[in-house]
Amino acid sequence: MRSFRAQLFIGAAITSLGVAGLASAQTAAPAAPTETIELEEIVVTAQKRSERLLDVPMSVSVTTGEQLLSAGISSTGDLGQISPGLVTVNNGLSFTPAVRGISSVGTSPGDETNVSLYLDDVYMGAPLAGLFDLKDIQRVEVLKGPQGTLFGRNATGGAVRIVTLAPSFTPRAEVSAGYGFDFKEVKLGAYATGALADNVAGSLNLYYTNNDGYIKGVAGNQGKRCGVNETFSTRGKLLFNLGDDLDVTLAADYSNRHDNALFALSPHNRQNGNRGNSAAVIAGPFEYAGGTQPIVDVEGGGGGIDANWQANDYLTVRSISAYRTVDGYYQTDTDRTNLPIGALVLPQYQDTFSQEFNFSGPGDDRLSWIAGLFYYHSKAGNPSFASYSGMPPTAPSSRTIATR
Structure with a gap:
């Protein structure tokens, strides 16, 4: 069995050399015209204004509604499967996400997580209301790192922004x-x-x-x-x-x-x-x-x-x-x-x-x-x-x- 594998490898190498030699002997064909590939621009509102994702000076993970559907993501509790650095956790009745290891475990009435959750730019302050189905979604933005400048004291770990259609x-x-x-x-x-x-x-x-x-x-x-x-x-x-x-x-x-x-x-x-x-x-x-x-x-x-x-x-x-x-x-x-x-x-x-x-x-x-x-x-x-x-x-x- 060992000799068969060696022969097969040598034969493949000789064949490759022959093809390479034949290709080098032929006259080089003219290069095909370069095709211009246009990438679709991703527009976000991570800084409370519409901007291209490339122009936003922060770490942002964006998932479109089509990507959520194809990945089988049906609720906020599943977002950690497709957004690196985000871990979605249920603590009893409460939804307490973590971004880059920053989270909170308080579930008493009035407690708020330090990873803010927004639905159409409305602050969802109650962890009790954080777990819900994701339907008619345009995109989900996960802002990583402290976001206190634009999103207040309850975003020391980051922010999860859900935008519906x-x-x-x-x-x-x-x-x-x-x-x-x-x-x-x-x-x-x-x-x-x-x-x-x-x-x-x-x-x-x-x-x-x-x-x-x-x-x-x-x-x-x-x-x-x-x-x-x-x-x-x-x-x-x-x-x-x-x-x-x-x-x-x-x-x-x-x-x-x-x-x-x-x-x-x-x-x-x-x-x-x-x-x-x-x-x-x-x-x-x-x-x-x-x-x-x-x-x-x-x-x-x-x-x-x-x-x-x-x-x-x-x-x-x-x-x-x-x-x-x-x-x-x-x-x-x-x-x-x-x-x-x-x-x-x-x-x-x-x-x-x-x-x-x-x-x-x-x-x-x-x-x-x-x-x-x-x-x-x-x-x-x-x-x-x-x-x-x-x-x-x-x-x-x-x-x-x-x-x-």
């Missing part, structure tokens, strides 16, 4: 559907945009997903499934062109997510203080043995007004007003076994209002400038806190959304 006066509609046989997963989506009047365009996005769960119940949960994800979300926009120098966009969105996979967990390597108890059943991988029904419910939404006014050739004024609200409810088994030892039931809420004004000059001159004002008000809390010992609840004691 603007309404178009050209009619367009898309419908998508998918089905997964293993867990009976259903995904349905629809998007439509078009002109509603001479100077008004609208868009509407709908998305729904549901599955039977990928975590098998054991012990008292025999025959039940966990890891169930049921999500409904919608977003609508109205664009008003009020002249050549003024346009106003009204936007509203709503989402309702039920996903108990976060609390259908088993101890790492089956390490649990109750493993010495003969009555304790500790679940294995993709199993759940808890004595409490795991629940993770998050409901939220908001609305806003985005107005752009080109005052003159030297001044552009932008106003962004937004109100957002989110409510969370979770219930978890704290000992991770079938024993009636402990459980936790905790509702949480956060309401925010923000108002931002940006004043900027032309960006193509030797001197470019931007100034702004930002107001932010947040109200958050845990209306109740229930820790159980003995016999924890197997069903929700209360599913009432957190009261203010």
Whole structure:
């Protein structure tokens, strides 16, 4: 076998030399004309103005909506798969991303991550609202490194900016559907945009997903499934062109997510203080043995007004007003076994209002400038806190959304 390989290699080398000699003996053919390849320009707003990505003096990773679709990225929790330096983390109900290792772990009401999350330039201050589906997306910009100059104190690690599609006066509609046989997963989506009047365009996005769960119940949960994800979300926009120098966009969105996979967990390597108890059943991988029904419910939404006014050739004024609200409810088994030892039931809420004004000059001159004002008000809390010992609840004691 060794001699055969050697002969084959030598033969290939001789053949290559022969071809090279023949090529050198021939008269050189005239060079083909060089083709000009034009690269598509990527326009971002990482510095709160429209600029070519090549002109932005910072580290920015940009992913288009088409790239998200082809990569199968369907939520903010998946963005770490395609953006180098970004790690997306769920800490309980909260979404706490990390950029270049900079992150935060606070999940109490009112806590905010130090990697800012923006949706259409609206600051998503509540980590509770950070995990959502990515539909009708134009692009996602990940700004790496401190961004305090333009994005404030809550961007010491970086910023994640999600830009959705603007309404178009050209009619367009898309419908998508998918089905997964293993867990009976259903995904349905629809998007439509078009002109509603001479100077008004609208868009509407709908998305729904549901599955039977990928975590098998054991012990008292025999025959039940966990890891169930049921999500409904919608977003609508109205664009008003009020002249050549003024346009106003009204936007509203709503989402309702039920996903108990976060609390259908088993101890790492089956390490649990109750493993010495003969009555304790500790679940294995993709199993759940808890004595409490795991629940993770998050409901939220908001609305806003985005107005752009080109005052003159030297001044552009932008106003962004937004109100957002989110409510969370979770219930978890704290000992991770079938024993009636402990459980936790905790509702949480956060309401925010923000108002931002940006004043900027032309960006193509030797001197470019931007100034702004930002107001932010947040109200958050845990209306109740229930820790159980003995016999924890197997069903929700209360599913009432957190009261203010």
